[in-house]
Amino acid sequence: MMEMPRGADVVVIGAGATGLSTGWWLARAGISVIVIDSGLVGWGASGRNGGGCSHHFSPLFVEEQRLWPQLDDLLGYPTEFRPKRIRLAFDAHQLELYGAAARNAAHQGFGARLLDAKEARELVPLAGENVCGGYFYDFGGHANPHRTVQAFAWAMQDHGGQILQETKVTGFRRVGGRIAAVVTERGEIICQQVVLAAGPGTQKLAAMVDVPVPMVPARAEVLVTEPLPLMPIGGVDGNGLYGRQTLRGNLAYGGGPHEWLEDDAVFNTPSSTPLMPFLAGRLATLFPRVAHAKIIRSWAGVIENTPDGRPVIDRPADPGNLVIATLSSIGFGLSPATGHAIAQIVTEGRCQFADLSSFALARFRNLESDWAEIQGWRARPPETAPFLA
Amino acid sequence: MSFQPDPRSTASAELAPTEQVDVLVIGAGAAGMAAARQAAGDGRSVMLVDENPVSAETMGENVPLHFGGGMTGAVRNRNAMLEAVALGMPALEAALEDGVDVRLGTACWGIYTPGPDIGWLDGPVAGLMDGERSWMVRAGRIIVTAGRRDMGLAFPGWEKEGVMGITAAQRLAGLYDALLPRRVVVLGSSADTLRVARDIQTKGCMVLAVVDPGSVLRGPAALAAELEADGTRVLLGHAPARAEGQAAVSALTLRPVMPDGQAGEGAEIRLDCDGVLLGVGSVPVVDLLDAAGCRMSFDAARGGIVPFLDDRQMTTRPGIYAAGDCAGIWPEKSADTTIAEAEGQRAAMAEPGCGVDPHLASSDLAEERMAWVRATVLDSGDACHVCQCEEVTARDILEVRPPRYLGAETPDNEALRPNRRDLRGLLGDRPHPDQVKRLTRAGMGQCQGRRCREQVAALLALGSGQDYGAVRPASHRAPVRPIPVALAAQAVTETPAMAAHWDTWFGMPAQYVPFWAVADEYTASSRPRHSSDASE
Numbered sequence: 001m002m003e004m005p006r007g008a009d010v011v012v013i014g015a016g017a018t019g020l021s022t023g024w025w026l027a028r029a030g031i032s033v034i035v036i037d038s039g040l041v042g043w044g045a046s047g048r049n050g051g052g053c054s055h056h057f058s059p060l061f062v063e064e065q066r067l068w069p070q071l072d073d074l075l076g077y078p079t080e081f082r083p084k085r086i087r088l089a090f091d092a093h094q095l096e097l098y099g100a101a102a103r104n105a106a107h108q109g110f111g112a113r114l115l116d117a118k119e120a121r122e123l124v125p126l127a128g129e130n131v132c133g134g135y136f137y138d139f140g141g142h143a144n145p146h147r148t149v150q151a152f153a154w155a156m157q158d159h160g161g162q163i164l165q166e167t168k169v170t171g172f173r174r175v176g177g178r179i180a181a182v183v184t185e186r187g188e189i190i191c192q193q194v195v196l197a198a199g200p201g202t203q204k205l206a207a208m209v210d211v212p213v214p215m216v217p218a219r220a221e222v223l224v225t226e227p228l229p230l231m232p233i234g235g236v237d238g239n240g241l242y243g244r245q246t247l248r249g250n251l252a253y254g255g256g257p258h259e260w261l262e263d264d265a266v267f268n269t270p271s272s273t274p275l276m277p278f279l280a281g282r283l284a285t286l287f288p289r290v291a292h293a294k295i296i297r298s299w300a301g302v303i304e305n306t307p308d309g310r311p312v313i314d315r316p317a318d319p320g321n322l323v324i325a326t327l328s329s330i331g332f333g334l335s336p337a338t339g340h341a342i343a344q345i346v347t348e349g350r351c352q353f354a355d356l357s358s359f360a361l362a363r364f365r366n367l368e369s370d371w372a373e374i375q376g377w378r379a380r381p382p383e384t385a386p387f388l389a
Numbered sequence: 390m391s392f393q394p395d396p397r398s399t400a401s402a403e404l405a406p407t408e409q410v411d412v413l414v415i416g417a418g419a420a421g422m423a424a425a426r427q428a429a430g431d432g433r434s435v436m437l438v439d440e441n442p443v444s445a446e447t448m449g450e451n452v453p454l455h456f457g458g459g460m461t462g463a464v465r466n467r468n469a470m471l472e473a474v475a476l477g478m479p480a481l482e483a484a485l486e487d488g489v490d491v492r493l494g495t496a497c498w499g500i501y502t503p504g505p506d507i508g509w510l511d512g513p514v515a516g517l518m519d520g521e522r523s524w525m526v527r528a529g530r531i532i533v534t535a536g537r538r539d540m541g542l543a544f545p546g547w548e549k550e551g552v553m554g555i556t557a558a559q560r561l562a563g564l565y566d567a568l569l570p571r572r573v574v575v576l577g578s579s580a581d582t583l584r585v586a587r588d589i590q591t592k593g594c595m596v597l598a599v600v601d602p603g604s605v606l607r608g609p610a611a612l613a614a615e616l617e618a619d620g621t622r623v624l625l626g627h628a629p630a631r632a633e634g635q636a637a638v639s640a641l642t643l644r645p646v647m648p649d650g651q652a653g654e655g656a657e658i659r660l661d662c663d664g665v666l667l668g669v670g671s672v673p674v675v676d677l678l679d680a681a682g683c684r685m686s687f688d689a690a691r692g693g694i695v696p697f698l699d700d701r702q703m704t705t706r707p708g709i710y711a712a713g714d715c716a717g718i719w720p721e722k723s724a725d726t727t728i729a730e731a732e733g734q735r736a737a738m739a740e741p742g743c744g745v746d747p748h749l750a751s752s753d754l755a756e757e758r759m760a761w762v763r764a765t766v767l768d769s770g771d772a773c774h775v776c777q778c779e780e781v782t783a784r785d786i787l788e789v790r791p792p793r794y795l796g797a798e799t800p801d802n803e804a805l806r807p808n809r810r811d812l813r814g815l816l817g818d819r820p821h822p823d824q825v826k827r828l829t830r831a832g833m834g835q836c837q838g839r840r841c842r843e844q845v846a847a848l849l850a851l852g853s854g855q856d857y858g859a860v861r862p863a864s865h866r867a868p869v870r871p872i873p874v875a876l877a878a879q880a881v882t883e884t885p886a887m888a889a890h891w892d893t894w895f896g897m898p899a900q901y902v903p904f905w906a907v908a909d910e911y912t913a914s915s916r917p918r919h920s921s922d923a924s925e
Binding site for chain 1: 392395400404411412433505508514528529656708731791794795815819829830835866872875877879883887890894895899909910911912
């Protein structure tokens with residue numbers, strides 16, 4: 001077991017993409033930082049997601065686009081980033097829906113191109129006769145979540161940052177209007193600043209310092225095929241699926257129904273439910289040529305969502321040395337930019353390169369106490385007597 | 390206002406299984422057959438599925454056993470294979486008379502049960518497939534009797550045809566009369582391994598040698614003597630150095646080893662052979678159980694990682710039971726099928742009972758597996774692939790190197806990194822096999838880790854100074870058998886309601902509003918709502 005450190009300038013709770021990126025940005029600026037997690041690096045949704053890096057609706061989009069192409073060199077470890085995206089549509093409704101990305105990107109100076117069916121088939125060797133068109137996005141891309149999260153961790157360690165895995169935070173020692181130390185099951189860590197980026201665990205931890213952060217966890221699932229010949233652009237999705245072809249050649253795709261969870265069930269949930277065959281049906285339409293390729297696994301990630309599905313990156317008034325960060329189910333791709341923003345909030349009081357005012361908790365000031373019921377975000381109660389006695 | 394569930398959640402998902410039974414039994418070995426007959430005798434409707442005979446193509450993919458290409462053309466004769474499997478089940482006729490619905494050539498790729506974490510199922514379900522179709526079955530109880538498989542062991546040349554699991558060889562020789570190798574070397578000397586070696590020998594296959602890196606025979610001396618009487622050499626203190634041959638193995642060279650895996654004194658021994666049978670470890674097949682979320686634990690006396698079971702053979706997932714080899718393997722149980730049968734019956738009745746416990750003292754499983762990996766895999770460097778599917782070497786695993794397909798594009802400032810390029814330096818004191826899997830891809834291939842899982846665990850133990858049993862189990866994922874995309878899609882029907890609400894992500898319009906258009910305040914009752922999919 002790694003020796004328990006006494007203290008650091010900054011303690012980051014949560015060794016996911018957001019927390020580790022923050023730790024890396026802080027460490028490379030010469031700030032002493034400890035990232036602590038109840039589990040392992042990237043064990044939550046940061047290591048289980050579609051790997052997309054194309055979040056045109058976010059104020060962090062421009063920085064996301066700036067950072068990804070240089071991230072391997074900045075970190076010193078491969079992330080498997082590949083630029084550009086294609087979305088295939090199979091009816092007019094999907095085509096219209098996928099146009100929003102092009103409009104949002106254009107608003108920020110990024111290009112996209114409408115594809116007819118023939119062009120779509122030329123760009124996507126696995127596509128079939130059923131495709132009716134699509135978009136080529138001259139931005140974004142995709143990366144390997146596992147490798148990226150570990151790259152953040154190792155790069156941070158290379159700059160002197162520390163990681164404490166499998167160490168649970170049990171509370172905070174507060175002095176005046178500040179957190180003086182993060183209390184763990186293995187002892188206290190004295191610190192100047194705290195960043196709380198614990199994914200679905202953020203709500204409970206924030207509640208320990210009396211900051212309400214509304215969120216509900218949910219599970220989403222992905223299937224993975226055997227490796228197939230590489231397409232020139234691996235970031236192809238559509239037909240209600242998100243995902244990518246990995247550099248190894250596997251197709252990894254998710255989408256469709258998610259399951260809202262009661263929070264105590266969150267961390268013990270099995271890897272998947274029988275949503276896999278539904279995803280297979282959608283995939284067979286997206287890529288008719290992979291009908292005979294074999295599915296070799298499926299997996300699930302548990303993600304949290306705020307009521308509007310948008311991030312909270314905010315510094316409450318009390319305690320005054322805490323930054324709360326939940327990316328609300330869309331955190332991986334933005335993480336290089338998110339970490340940069342949070343590091344600036346920690347060191348300079350605010351993000352210098354983007355306006356994050358729409359991520360403030362204050363937008364929920366009049367949120368109903370039963371908002372989750374109103375929105376239908378409750379776990380489905382199990383049916384009675386499902387088993388043979 | 391009454392509660393309206395989020396229509397884009399699993400509240401709209403519908404499984405509609407095509408078949409329904411009281412009891413589904415997966416695996417028609419001794420335990421499965423006993424469970425099925427017991428349940429049928431109690432008046433339950435019972436379906437008993439067994440994936441055997443798998444097709445020749447599936448055998449070629451080393452599913453469900455490590456066949457290692459060691460089968461004759463006979464496995465392409467589907468009808469003969471079916472007949473062989475049926476003849477190999479002495480109780481088949483009785484089971485059919487009991488009313489058991491027996492489905493041969495039918496594999497189960499996943500089992501699922503409702504619980505606080507899966508609210509959208511109304512009972513246990515299983516995904517099945519045969520050569521032509523896949524479908525879901527709803528069952529009141531699922532009894533998994535999935536049997537055993539062989540631990541893999543890497544040494545240079547172990548990818549060649551004819552290097553195979555001893556259980557696979559036994560099935561080919563005993564059931565199908567389709568074992569290709571005629572002159573084999575057996576690795577391992579446990580009671581199970583010696584028994585199978587003798588069995589294969591009596592079927593006319595020449596067993597040249599039984600090899601073990603240890604200095605004493607692990608199984609009974611009497612069995613070894615029977616083998617020796619028919620020409621088998623017992624070579625203790627030896628381990629494979631390399632297998633030679635073109636596509637197929639033509640010779641195996643053994644080197645003398647000390648108990649710590651270092652080279653021992655004496656000359657190498659070269660044996661001309663066309664088969665190498667891996668009998669270094671019998672592993673309970675827990676893939677379905679683990680993927681379903683049943684709690685697992687390492688139990689050396691039960692053959693390694695096994696499900697946690699109560700006194701009714703029930704796992705920690707209500708509705709799922711386990712019996713037979715997949716619930717635990719030990720020598721007495723392997724030698725006496727009545728133990729497995731009793732487990733199967735108890736699982737079918739689900740009455741608390743008194744199972745037979747393994748003799749704890751008899752097990753040195755962790756030491757045995759570690760000894761093999763020390764003697765072969767640990768120092769193999771880049772000389773062979775521990776994970777054949779993804780071509781991952783022992784050095785790749787011990788140094789957590791990125792996979793070879795990234796070779797050229799791995800940033801080249803490796804020399805500047807202060808991180809030690811070893812397991813502990815990179816991943817801490819207790820490297821998790823899943824973490825190593827994600828980073829090196831060991832175990833991520835088409836054989837779904839069946840050939841490398843135990844070796845990787847032993848390597849992690851040796852590389853990080855942990856006990857073998859302390860290495861946490863690498864996870865299994867459904868589908869536990871590779872299933873073609875189009876076939877998987879047949880198992881369900883996307884209903885119009887599901888299609889109407891299908892969304893790429895959560896289907897929350899507010900989530901995708903561009904930041905420059907976001908309102909200053911958000912409430913649930915004033916939230917934007919779309920009638921069709923909203924994510925982009």
